[in-house]
Amino acid sequence: MTDLTTVAELGGALGAMSGAAYARHAHPAAYWSTIGLPVSVVRFLASYSSTMDACGLTVEPPRWRALALRATTRREIRPVPPRRGLIRPTSTGLRIRLRLAPGQEPADVAASAERLRHAWGVHAVYVRDVKPGVVELRLVGFNVLRKVRMPRRTRGGFLRVPVALREDATAFLRDYRAVPHELVLGATLSGKSMYLRNLLTGLAAQPVVLVGIDCKRGVELAPFAPRLSALATDPTQAAELLPVLVQEMEDRYDLIKARQGVVPGTPDELITSDVWGLPEGERPAPIVMFIDEVAELFLVASRKDEERRDEMVTHLIRLAQLGRAAGIYLEVCGQRFGAELGKGATMLRAQLTGRVCHRVNDEASAKMALGDIAPESVYAACAIAAETPGLAVAGDTSGGWSRMRTPHLSLADAAAICRETADLAPHVSSLAPFRPYARPVSSGDSGTLPAPLPVTE
Incomplete structure (x- = not known):
């Protein structure tokens, strides 16, 4: 009985892994919404500070903050990364706004986009300048161009x-x-x-x-x-x-x-x-x-x-x-x-x-x-x-x-x-x-051309 339970557990685990792999390849949007999104959020939160430090996107803390840390704690003063905003999940990825530290510019973050992509395990990372001192990171979880699905909300209009x-x-x-x-x-x-x-x-x-x-x-x-x-x-x-x-x-x-x-x-x-x-x-x-x-x-x-x-x-x-x-x-x-x-x-x-x-x-x-x-x-x-x-x-x-x-x-x-x-x-x-002539289409007309008739002698 114990052997059967073990086999069932292993079979269930293998089935879940194979199902996830199939969904990631055949239905990337569904895979991202169910598995990829929570995994990427956890990976982002757990490694944000270390990743920014490795990419050279951290700066020394303000002097008043360093003095306060020395006065209240004995912890080592480390460089601080850009302050991040709320994580906003989408059907294709994540969006996070970062407030740059003094001396940083959007080009610094854009130059590290490829390294951020590998660190957080997403398909791509794009950087957009929102306003002075604020940039938006757009993390794309999968290749959206393989099977195109237009966004539901687009700012269209006249012309x-x-x-x-x-x-x-x-x-x-x-x-x-x-x-x-x-x-x-x-x-x-x-x-x-x-x-x-x-x-x-x-x-x-x-x-x-x-x-x-x-x-x-x-x-x-x-x-x-x-x-x-x-x-x-x-x-x-x-x-x-x-x-x-x-x-x-x-x-x-x-x-x-x-x-x-x-x-x-x-x-x-x-x-x-x-x-x-x-x-x-x-x-x-x-x-x-x-x-x-x-x-x-x-x-x-x-x-x-x-x-x-x-x-x-x-x-x-x-x-x-x-x-x-x-x-x-x-x-x-x-x-x-x-x-x-x-x-x-x-x-x-x-x-x-x-x-x-x-x-x-x-x-x-x-x-x-x-x-x-x-x-x-x-x-x-x-x-x-x-x-x-x-x-x-x-x-x-x-x-x-x-x-x-x-x-x-x-x-x-x-x-x-x-x-x-x-x-x-x-x-x-x-x-x-x-103005071209448009042939009227009847209700029973499918719009296709008629089948050619065979040539008879």
């Missing part, structure tokens, strides 16, 4: 779309008011289309005019036709659409100038230099233009196409330079976007503030996207494996960059969202001739 998940478990927000134009690069099957799909469906629920240029005969953007206000599927149609957008931009500038011609005594807050300063009743709806495979607009097959190409590039550069104040924003996508495309390519790229680089085929393509704003992020973009579609590196002109991954969204679900939000598309009379 702010949570489109991907960063490696520190925060949402990447595409904010058009802060970053008006963006360049998205990526090789085939890198997840570039998934990023575009999530971004477009996020904007579909807002009163925003969506315009598409898809020179691949519309295979990427045609499924979203019910929500698009205009769609061009080849360079010829794009050459007709772009001048209309430029004219729309000029009309909006005339509206702004008319508002600036105010009478004396008008309050300063009523004088504006962009559409966002106009009264809500006079303000035109913002326009977001998606360009898929931008290289198709630059490539020409003969000399007679060069004039059309030069006109389109000129219109794009004007929209990129002047469109922000008129509420017109660009989302330019492609596999490669360099000077070899022709005149105006680098000038247009310089106007695209935001940069997102998925997996690329060569280092030169990554440098085209990130080399001029965050050179150290080029190596991170080149290290993206083919087995992780949707993984990308996002950078901006401030020099900051981060890894992120877009959640999976099927084409059928994205098309359904666009059909449901078709009534939200604002009406722009100048774009009416370019």
Whole structure:
């Protein structure tokens, strides 16, 4: 009987260990909530002082404190670590605020992030500057990019779309008011289309005019036709659409100038230099233009196409330079976007503030996207494996960059969202001739293509 009890106890222990190992690999979020979180909290509390001392993040105590210790106790006076705040657990890790000692700076803590990660046994440690003298440690318990689950609470809003998940478990927000134009690069099957799909469906629920240029005969953007206000599927149609957008931009500038011609005594807050300063009743709806495979607009097959190409590039550069104040924003996508495309390519790229680089085929393509704003992020973009579609590196002109991954969204679900939000598309009379035809979908239509019939003789 004793042997059977021992065997049962050993079998139960082995089963629990194997179950925990399986949960850690297959369901990391559940493992973290049940096992990883309490273990990490205990390890953090038990080794906080010694870990900070080993990382060189301790300082000598104030003189008054040292004198008080000598007067009241005979203990040895040791360096003190930064004073920590409350431990706030999350579904992906821990957050702790630290008050830095005099003479310390956030860079000191950020330089020791890798050592803190190993000491506390977590997946990653990130440091964020909260205010002078206070930093926040964000401990991530597992690889959140392996299976993307967007946070439930994100600070989205008008023209702010949570489109991907960063490696520190925060949402990447595409904010058009802060970053008006963006360049998205990526090789085939890198997840570039998934990023575009999530971004477009996020904007579909807002009163925003969506315009598409898809020179691949519309295979990427045609499924979203019910929500698009205009769609061009080849360079010829794009050459007709772009001048209309430029004219729309000029009309909006005339509206702004008319508002600036105010009478004396008008309050300063009523004088504006962009559409966002106009009264809500006079303000035109913002326009977001998606360009898929931008290289198709630059490539020409003969000399007679060069004039059309030069006109389109000129219109794009004007929209990129002047469109922000008129509420017109660009989302330019492609596999490669360099000077070899022709005149105006680098000038247009310089106007695209935001940069997102998925997996690329060569280092030169990554440098085209990130080399001029965050050179150290080029190596991170080149290290993206083919087995992780949707993984990308996002950078901006401030020099900051981060890894992120877009959640999976099927084409059928994205098309359904666009059909449901078709009534939200604002009406722009100048774009009416370019509005794509959307085939009505009956209740019994699944949205899939019919099966091909066999050829009979």
